[in-house]
Amino acid sequence: MKVAVPKEIKNHEYRVALTPTGARELVSRGHTVSVQADAGEGAGYSNRDYEAAGARIESDVELLWQNAELVLKVKEPQPAEVARLTPRHTLFTYLHLAAEEQLTRGLMTSGATCIAYETITDGQGGLPLLAPMSTVAGRMAVQAGAHSLEKAQGGSGVLLPGVPGVAPGKVTVIGGGVVGENAARMALGLGAEVTIVDKSIARLEVLDDRYQGRIKTVYSTADALEHAAKESDMIVGAVLIPGAAAPKLITRAMLADMKPGSVLVDVAIDQGGCFETSKPTTHAEPTYIVDGIVHYCVANMPGAVARTSTQGLTNATLPFVLALADKGWQQALRDDPHFLPGLNVYDGQVTYPAVAEAFGLESINPGKVVA
Known part of the structure; x- marks a missing residue:
């Protein structure tokens, strides 16, 4: 799978969605990892660090998004990033949509598959990626x-x-x-x-x-x-x-x-x-x-301590990233009932009830989407 890691553009956001160690894991499984130039700089990771892990450095942000299938981010996409999303993209990041109607509707319009870190659960009822x-x-x-x-x-x-x-x-x-x-x-x-x-x-x-x-x-x-x-x-x-x-x-x-x-x-x-x-x-x-x-x-408080935050985030997200890349999003969510609640938007529809309720929208059952 073609995995892209853009540089975060939210104000004073220095984290990056994937460490070089995480990139190496993906590459070792046969996936292509493209990292936007200087995406890891704020967290202390150079372009050379990613290249040594087998990732490609891409200086053209438009090309990075165009070639991607799976897009890994830290924070919710900003307007310029929403405009780059298409139905072929799977977006995996923090979304927090219940407080962002404009973002929610933008993601719906894009047609992209949007999976949120913060609504994935575990066997104890916790939120392991949050x-x-x-x-x-x-x-x-x-x-x-x-x-x-x-x-x-x-x-x-x-x-x-x-x-x-x-x-x-x-x-x-x-x-x-x-x-x-x-x-x-x-x-x-x-x-x-x-x-x-x-x-x-x-x-x-x-x-x-x-x-x-x-x-x-x-x-x-x-x-x-x-x-x-x-x-x-x-x-x-x-x-x-x-x-x-x-x-x-x-x-x-x-x-x-x-x-x-x-x-x-x-x-x-x-x-x-x-x-x-x-x-x-x-x-x-x-x-x-x-x-x-x-x-x-x-x-984005953790963005101020980007090195610690990036390492902690990748430790938590990497197993899910590997599942998405290895299996594709539908099979990955089908195989893991705790991963499934992460699906928030699919094909122009909201799949997380609390988000739909916040804006008076109808939601569809994510289980039917992956069935």
């Missing part, structure tokens, strides 16, 4: 939030660990999944007072047992969220409903009760954000202020 980037984003959230608390960044001037004689900062994490737990671990490691809010009693029990009271656990209610807004120096939004838009849990009205200069870090921004006042930002301009509250809503 997990590595969720881990990175969760850990980065507190790092970015702590920086945003600095007075020069518009924050309140609170140092999370405090100092002797001065109380530490208070961090609330909404959502106790992969992102939430990693954010909480980072905040705890910095010496902050940490609370996780979640609707799952079972998950709160796991976290309480794991951290032995060092992290407070609170069942999520309107009262709990209002209390968090009033008391916290930083709130990390780590809510995930797979494939669907995130609920708005911190309203604009709540901002009036927050401490001036407090920080909201919305890791759910890819799915529309879980704060009412959230809007996507970039690494170039990561924050903005609403009613005295600093908002950090970068939609």
